[in-house]
Amino acid sequence: MLNGTLRVARFHLTLYRRTWRATTFTSFLMPLLYLGVVGIGAGSYVENDVEGFSYVQFLAPGLLAVVAFQTAAEEAGFPLYAAIRLTDRYQRMLTAPLSLGQVLAGHLFFITIRAAVSAAVFCAVAALLGVFDSWLCLLLVPVAMVVALAAAAPLFAFTARLTSSANLMTVSRLVVLPLSMFSGVFFPVEDLPAAVQPLIRISPLWHGVELCRGLSGAFTAGSGTAPSFLAGHLGVLLLWAAVGFALTLLVFRRHLSD
Amino acid sequence: MGTGDALISAQGLMKRYGDSKVVDDIHFEVRTGEVFSLLGPNGAGKSTTMRMLSGTSTPSGGSLRILGMNPVKDGPAIRARLGVVPQKDNLDRELTVLENLTTYARLFGLSRKAARERSVELLEFVQLTDRAKDLIDSLSGGMTRRLTIARALVNKPDVILLDEPTTGLDPQARHLLWDRLRELKRNGVTVVLTTHYMDEAEQLSDRITIVDRGRIVASGTPAQLLRAHGTPEVVELRHDDGCDPSHLPALRSLAERVEVLGSRVLLYVKSAEETVAAVHRAGLRPSGTLERRCTLEDVFLRLTGRSLVE
Numbered sequence: 144m145l146n147g148t149l150r151v152a153r154f155h156l157t158l159y160r161r162t163w164r165a166t167t168f169t170s171f172l173m174p175l176l177y178l179g180v181v182g183i184g185a186g187s188y189v190e191n192d193v194e195g196f197s198y199v200q201f202l203a204p205g206l207l208a209v210v211a212f213q214t215a216a217e218e219a220g221f222p223l224y225a226a227i228r229l230t231d232r233y234q235r236m237l238t239a240p241l242s243l244g245q246v247l248a249g250h251l252f253f254i255t256i257r258a259a260v261s262a263a264v265f266c267a268v269a270a271l272l273g274v275f276d277s278w279l280c281l282l283l284v285p286v287a288m289v290v291a292l293a294a295a296a297p298l299f300a301f302t303a304r305l306t307s308s309a310n311l312m313t314v315s316r317l318v319v320l321p322l323s324m325f326s327g328v329f330f331p332v333e334d335l336p337a338a339v340q341p342l343i344r345i346s347p348l349w350h351g352v353e354l355c356r357g358l359s360g361a362f363t364a365g366s367g368t369a370p371s372f373l374a375g376h377l378g379v380l381l382l383w384a385a386v387g388f389a390l391t392l393l394v395f396r397r398h399l400s401d
Numbered sequence: 402m403g404t405g406d407a408l409i410s411a412q413g414l415m416k417r418y419g420d421s422k423v424v425d426d427i428h429f430e431v432r433t434g435e436v437f438s439l440l441g442p443n444g445a446g447k448s449t450t451m452r453m454l455s456g457t458s459t460p461s462g463g464s465l466r467i468l469g470m471n472p473v474k475d476g477p478a479i480r481a482r483l484g485v486v487p488q489k490d491n492l493d494r495e496l497t498v499l500e501n502l503t504t505y506a507r508l509f510g511l512s513r514k515a516a517r518e519r520s521v522e523l524l525e526f527v528q529l530t531d532r533a534k535d536l537i538d539s540l541s542g543g544m545t546r547r548l549t550i551a552r553a554l555v556n557k558p559d560v561i562l563l564d565e566p567t568t569g570l571d572p573q574a575r576h577l578l579w580d581r582l583r584e585l586k587r588n589g590v591t592v593v594l595t596t597h598y599m600d601e602a603e604q605l606s607d608r609i610t611i612v613d614r615g616r617i618v619a620s621g622t623p624a625q626l627l628r629a630h631g632t633p634e635v636v637e638l639r640h641d642d643g644c645d646p647s648h649l650p651a652l653r654s655l656a657e658r659v660e661v662l663g664s665r666v667l668l669y670v671k672s673a674e675e676t677v678a679a680v681h682r683a684g685l686r687p688s689g690t691l692e693r694r695c696t697l698e699d700v701f702l703r704l705t706g707r708s709l710v711e
C-alpha cells in the first residue's frame with residue numbers, strides 16, 4: 144500500500160515540476176501580500192490587541208492555515224478535474240499496478256507536500272519579518288499539512304463527481320472564498336452573527352486557524368496549550384480527512400472503475 | 402473449456418450499464434504466446450471487455466481469470482504483469498517522449514536507472530530514438546501510437562492488451578506496427594487486441610472472436626472462420642446507376658449467396674473467374690467487376706447482415 148502511494152505522489156511531483164510556476168501566486172505571493180498589506184499595513188491602525196496578540200501576530204498564524212487550505216482547494220479543483228476528465232492522468236495511473244486507494248492517497252500526499260512547502264516559505268518570511276518571534280513557528284508546518292488533508296479529501300469527492308467543469312467555480316466562490324474570509328483569520332469568529340458561527344466552527348479551516356494560533360501563542364509567549372485543545376482540533380481535522388477519503392473512494396469506484 | 406494452459410479465460414462475461422447489456426455472455430480463452438483478437442464494429446463492447454480484463458472495470462456477471470488471478474480482486478497484481486494500450490492515447494503532453502516512458506516506468510516501481518535504461522531500449526524498439534527529447538504534440542499519429550505501445554512494455558509484460566492499435570493510421574504506419582506486434586509474439590508475449598479491421602485480425606491473429614452488440618457472433622482461427630462461413634472467392638459487381646432488382650434472381654442462380662450493399666452486389670462463389678464469365682453470358686452489364694478472395698469482412702457481413710466498418 145505504502146509503496147504504491149509513494150510512487151503516485153512522486154509521479155505528481157515530477158509533473159508538478161513542469162507547472163509549478165503557474166501556482167506561485169496562490170502558494171507564495173498572495174499570503175505574503177496579505178501579511179504585508181493587511182497585517183502590517185492595515186494592522187498598524189488597529190490599536191487594541193486581539194486575544195492578547197498584536198494584530199499582525201494575530202493574523203499570521205491564521206494566514207498560515209489559509210495557505211494550506213487554499214493550496215488544497217486549488218489542487219482539488221481544476222487540476223483534479225483535468226486529471227480525471229481531460230488529460231486521463233488518472234486512467235494512466237490506473238493501468239499501472241496501483242489500487243484506487245493508492246492513487247487517491249498518493250495524490251493527497253502530494254498535496255500535503257505542496258502545502259508544507261508553501262507553509263514553510265510563509266513561516267520563514269514571517270519569522271524574518273519578526274512577525275513570529277521564534278523559529279519554532281516552523282513546527283506549524285505539520286499542522287498546515289493536516290489542514291490541507293482535511294480540506295482536500297472532501298473537496299476531492301465533490302470534484303470527482305463532476306462531469307463538467309462549470310461547477311468548479313461554484314465551490315471556489317461559495318465555499319473556499321467565504322471560509323477564507325470568515326474562519327477567524329482576520330477577526331475572531333465571535334464577531335460574526337451568532338447564526339453563522341456554528342457553520343464556521345465545523346469548517347476544517349477554522350480548526351486549523353485555532354490550532355495554528357494556539358500553538359504560535361505557545362511558542363512565542365510560552366503560554367502553553369492544553370492537550371485537550373490540541374486533541375480536539377486535530378481530531379476534527381482528521382475526521383474531515385477520513386470521511387473525505389472514504390467518500391472520494393466511493394466516488395472513484397463509481398466513476399473510475401465502472 | 403477449462404484447458405490448463407489458458408492464460409486468460411472468460412466465461413459468461415457480462416457488463417450492464419443501466420438497462421443495456423453492453424457485454425452479454427461473452428466467453429473466450431487465450432493461450433500463452435498466442436495473438437487473440439476481438440473483432441467487431443463500433444459499440445460491440447470491445448473496449449469494455451478489455452477494461453474488464455485489466456481490472457479497471459468491474460464485470461456485472463460471469464467469471465474472468467487472467468494470469469491465474471481475478472481482475473476484480475487482484476487488479477494491481479495483474480497489472481504488474483500486463484501492458485495496456487488504451488483506445489485513446491493518453492500520453493502526457495507536458496513531458497517529452499522519453500519522460501513519458503520513464504515516469505510511467507517509475508509507477509511500476511522501477512528505479513530511476515532501470516526506468517531510463519528500459520525506456521531507451523523501448524524507444525529503439527519502436528523506432529523513436531531520434532524523437533526522445535521532443536514533446537508529444539510534435540509526433541504523428543503513428544508515432545504517438547508506437548509510443549503508447551512502448552509505454553505498455555515498460556514492465557516487460559507477459560500479456561499486452563491493445564485496444565484498436567492501428568485505427569486512424571495510414572497503411573505504412575499500420576504495417577510498421579504489425580511488424581512490432583509480430584516481434585512481441587516472437588518474444589513470447591501473449592497479445593490480445595481489438596480491431597474493426599478484418600485484414601488486421603486476419604494478418605495477426607491465431608484466433609479470433611467476432612463480437613457484435615455485446616454478443617459473440619463466431620470464434621475460431623481465421624481459416625476456420627472463412628471455411629465455416631465464407632466461400633473461396635467473391636465477385637463484386639458495381640452498378641453506377643444502382644442495381645436493377647430484376648437481375649437479382651439471375652444472379653442468385655450463379656452464386657451460393659448474394660448480398661446487396663448499396664450500389665455493390667457481392668456474389669459468394671467457388672470460382673470468381675467462371676462467375677464473371679457467366680455474368681457476361683447472361684447479358685448482365687455491371688459498370689465494373691472485382692474478383693477477390695473471401696475475407697473476414699464477408700464472414701461478418703454474412704453473420705450479421707451488416708458491414709464491419711460503417
Ligand SMILES: Nc1ncnc2c1ncn2[C@@H]1O[C@H](COP(=O)(O)OP(=O)(O)OP(=O)(O)O)[C@@H](O)[C@H]1O
Nearest residue numbers: 401418423441442443444445446447448449450488
Ligand atoms: N461508462 C459507460 N456508461 C454507459 N455506457 C457505456 C459506457 N462505456 C461504454 N458504454 C456503451 O457500451 C457500448 C460498448 O462500448 P465499447 O466502448 O465497449 O465498444 P467498442 O466495441 O470498443 O466500440 P468502438 O469500436 O467504437 O471503440 C457502447 O454502446 C457504449 O455507448
Ligand SMILES: [Mg+2]
Nearest residue numbers: 447448449488
Ligand atoms: Mg472501443
